[in-house]
Amino acid sequence: xxxxxxxxxxxxxxxxxxxxxxxxxxxxxxxxxxxxxxxxxxxxxxxxxxxxxxxxxxxxxxxxxxx
Amino acid sequence: xxxxxxxxxxxxxxxxxxxxxxxxxxxxxxxxxxxxxxxxxxxxxxxxxxxxxxxxxxxxxxxxxxxxxxxxxxxxxxxxxxxxxxxxxxxxxxxxxxxxxxxxxxxxxxxxxxxxxxxxxxxxxxxxxxxxxxxxxxxxxxxxxxxxxxxxxxxxxxxxxxxxxxxxxxxxxxxxxxxxxxxxxxxxxxxxxxxxxxxxxxxxxxxxxxxxxxxxxxxxxxxxxxxxxxxxxxxxxxxxxxxxxxxxxxxxxxxxxxxxxxxxxxxxxxxx
Numbered sequence: 448x449x450x451x452x453x454x455x456x457x458x459x460x461x462x463x464x465x466x467x468x469x470x471x472x473x474x475x476x477x478x479x480x481x482x483x484x485x486x487x488x489x490x491x492x493x494x495x496x497x498x499x500x501x502x503x504x505x506x507x508x509x510x511x512x513x514x
Numbered sequence: 515x516x517x518x519x520x521x522x523x524x525x526x527x528x529x530x531x532x533x534x535x536x537x538x539x540x541x542x543x544x545x546x547x548x549x550x551x552x553x554x555x556x557x558x559x560x561x562x563x564x565x566x567x568x569x570x571x572x573x574x575x576x577x578x579x580x581x582x583x584x585x586x587x588x589x590x591x592x593x594x595x596x597x598x599x600x601x602x603x604x605x606x607x608x609x610x611x612x613x614x615x616x617x618x619x620x621x622x623x624x625x626x627x628x629x630x631x632x633x634x635x636x637x638x639x640x641x642x643x644x645x646x647x648x649x650x651x652x653x654x655x656x657x658x659x660x661x662x663x664x665x666x667x668x669x670x671x672x673x674x675x676x677x678x679x680x681x682x683x684x685x686x687x688x689x690x691x692x693x694x695x696x697x698x699x700x701x702x703x704x705x706x707x708x709x710x711x712x713x714x715x716x717x718x719x720x721x722x723x724x725x726x727x728x729x730x731x732x733x734x735x736x737x738x739x740x741x742x743x744x745x746x747x748x749x750x751x752x753x754x755x756x757x758x759x760x761x762x763x764x765x766x767x768x769x770x771x772x773x774x775x776x777x778x779x780x781x782x783x784x785x786x
Contacts, residue, residue, distance in 0.1 A: 451528060
């Protein structure tokens with residue numbers, strides 16, 4: 448559900464705005480950026496807060512989302 | 515969307531073409547389903563599963579019969595002595611079989627109890643509807659509904675099943691009209707070719723639910739050839755016996771007695 452909630456938040460933002468979110472490690476660390484890029488957003492970076500457990504991710508909302 | 519809906523429709527949200535906004539559009543949508551037989555039942559269940567919030571269903575007052583089950587597996591077989599909803603309301607006397615509408619409503623509630631399912635009697639008002647689905651009706655019944663949808667500038671989806679064929683036509687306002695479709699069908703109106711082989715009805719309903727959902731979402735091609743096809747209309751023909759799927763672009767026909775190739779004039783009487 449990590450990217451589902453991130454996507455709902457991104458949809459409420461204006462193009463160009465940056466979403467900062469905290470995600471767990473493991474598969475979320477791979478799935479969230481892949482899904483965001485596939486939706487036309489841009490992953491600006493990932494910071495490690497607790498190695499292997501918690502990360503901060505920055506996603507710029509795409510300019511031309513489908514909906 | 516509330517938390518339960520986010521969970522319920524999370525896989526739709528992940529789809530680029532749907533997302534949260536598209537899902538909210540579906541949840542707020544009203545779809546009119548004209549025809550509560552096997553085609554309409556299958557379509558209604560998928561529309562409910564997709565999250566369409568309100569289904570207004572016309573037809574289906576008559577009780578089902580044993581022989582209907584081969585094409586309507588979603589209809590719950592009644593227990594002896596159990597009365598259907600409409601019988602309890604005094605709308606239909608003394609039979610144990612539910613009406614087609616009740617069977618549809620029960621199947622929809624199994625798919626999603628949050629969906630509002632309403633029976634429509636009398637004249638069909640498309641006023642608040644986002645889309646019209648004409649499911650399994652003959653041309654004499656379907657024609658006036660499709661004409662009304664065009665007059666009101668709404669896309670209509672027509673789903674029919676006959677023998678081994680499932681046919682779904684998307685008829686956008688301003689594109690080919692249903693009479694153009696009839697003229698293109700070498701064997702005449704596709705729904706009048708005999709009772710459908712069981713799964714053909716379900717396929718017609720499922721394919722129609724896809725097209726209605728796309729219409730509500732505004733999908734169907736936004737550029738180039740896809741946009742042109744979406745604007746003119748499309749016909750999908752699935753032949754169950756040969757497992758073939760054919761897609762035809764629908765063009766308004768210059769010799770069509772109803773629209774003359776230019777699409778029907780708003781407010782004009784339908785041609786015989």
